[in-house]
Amino acid sequence: MKLRVRPWRVVLIIGLILSITLSGIAYAALGDRLLGRGSKGPEVKELQAKLVQLGYGLGKVDGKFGSKTEAAVRNFQKDHGLRVDGLAGTNTIKELKRLTSQNTNASGKAVGNKAIDTNLLARCVNAEARGEPYTGQVAVAAVIINRISDPAFPKTVADIIYQPKAFSSVDDGQINLPPSASALRAAQEAVNGSDPSGGALFFFNPAKTKNKYIWSRPQIKKIGNHIFTK
């Protein structure tokens, strides 16, 4: 049987394919359409990157809206007073864009996020106090901030965190894990001056340490599993 090629059909099919793929690639900007389970494309990638930046981990940033991305969107919505539906619609994307936008000076010039110290602090909180109550996370961040103003410690966040043997999370590499949303918020809060530790310089988990020095320090209080000391 002879195959009859109809030119107008070929044109139609090629046109259809082109319009579908191009609409997906060229005109996709975050916020143009509702994103949900099964969405794909660069705008999903942008959405994922912003979620990760704010501490909502979702595995790999791959441009595919899967179950992990949905869970991250849900958590984000829950934390930010939005309706929890797992869909990235106008409001959710607006809030995401607001929180990840750059800081500006008075005349509106972008000056970057200026969050270098907060970020490292959040990594340390995440690694040292994951699973602790939120107050305990703020307290861990506050301990590092308190060390800066104590004469016996180094004077920058990085110097304090990376001081040899100061934090076990540096020795076992957990410091390199991306910080969670609550760790980021706790770090931010401590940088802004909150100190639920009561001026502590050390903290330790009594079930895990036998270090004589740390047990000899005057204890201030216990929050979650950590004892905070002078």
Add this chain to the structure above:
Amino acid sequence: MHRKFWIGALAVALLISLGWGYNEYRLAGEYRLAAENNNHRALTDFASHLNQLETDMAKGDVASNPTQKILYLSQVSSKSDSALKDFAQIPSDQAGLSYVGEFLTQSGDFARTLTQRIAGGGTISAEEEKTLRDMHERLLPVNQKVQDIMNRMDTENLVWIDPKPSLRQRLGFGGTQIAEAAADGSEAPSKSVRSGLDQLDASLQKLPPFSYTGEFATRVVSKPLGLPSGNVTRGQAQGVVRDFLNKVGYTNTTPEFAGESQGPLGGYMWKYENADLEVSRQGGVVTYYRDQRSIDPRTMSIEDATSRAKSILKALGWQLVLTSSEDYGSYVQFDAVVEENGVRIYPDKVRLMIALDNGHLIGLDAAPYYAFHHTRTFPAKITMNQAVRKLRANFKILESRLTVIAKTGNQEIYCYEFRGQYQGEEYLLYLNASTGAEEKIQRIIKTPRGEYLQ
């Protein structure tokens, strides 16, 4: 046939594992060398910065002309900062309070304070000159000791940290523990760089602290100034908590006791559902409250939250003005301070968080208020017009008021605050209300959550 095959396969496997092992060994060696080089660099830098610090301190002491004095003293502060940074990189087996670190911080801090004073046209008192000389005297043996460690590093193959006790020692068959001796500060020759530094630390610990005013003058927190007098019992504290919870929207509560806390603002900790609270022992006031309940979708605007914050403050018995807000999406965080006769007293601060679903209070941090609040007497001041004339030309004033601001080292200054613009940037400038001297500059940054001061 079969046997030959197996022998061959095993031989290949052996060769592969040998190759792999060698490669790993070589890599480990490279990493060890890289780490060793870094450690050496830190120690050498430390020694060399200490050395320069010692020289500059001597020169700063002898210099008589103000510009020379500023030069050497500012070098003292920058060299001690560098030395501190190097010191923090030297390997150790545990971190704790370091007296070497404290000494370096204080000498740098003291030199900075003096530099600023001389740069502002001031002079150094005889007592301060003596403190500077004392610091130099104390630095000399420190410097010597570190150089000694450097020398022994080359001659005696000093290791970085004391080796862990061997199996034989752990089982109790002889051998002394060097670390114990080092912790005591006894002068047995150290076997490692770290134990040498620990001995140095112990010897500095025995010396009396310096007395001077500066940013890092002390590690002791002063007594809280704002707590009401008289102590409360645990039972009374529970009553305070119930009363507080009632005012923030929880009726008929039975808060659980969650332990006691020590320190200047110490007291009783409580837990109710998802909320944590702390009531001070002295005065029996709520110093900390944090509700971690899950927050429903937002129904309120920032303006609604602001008026809620004001009414909650009133209900809790505070007379404060709101100074800033940060929008976290599900809640807004406000800072509120005391305003007395038009003077904003920034150290007396209360932070509160208002949930945007129902406008209830979900967070309160009153520790700064209770630590610093007291009745203040204000010195004579220059007029607002005189202060305005001290500002630089082209600084466009947007707001101005009298304030009390905190300066590091628990000092307070009575100031004029000017919020204004200069060259497209917005600043807060603080001019000393009695002298007109510029005390502090803060730059205002607009973040996605609100304004931020740098």
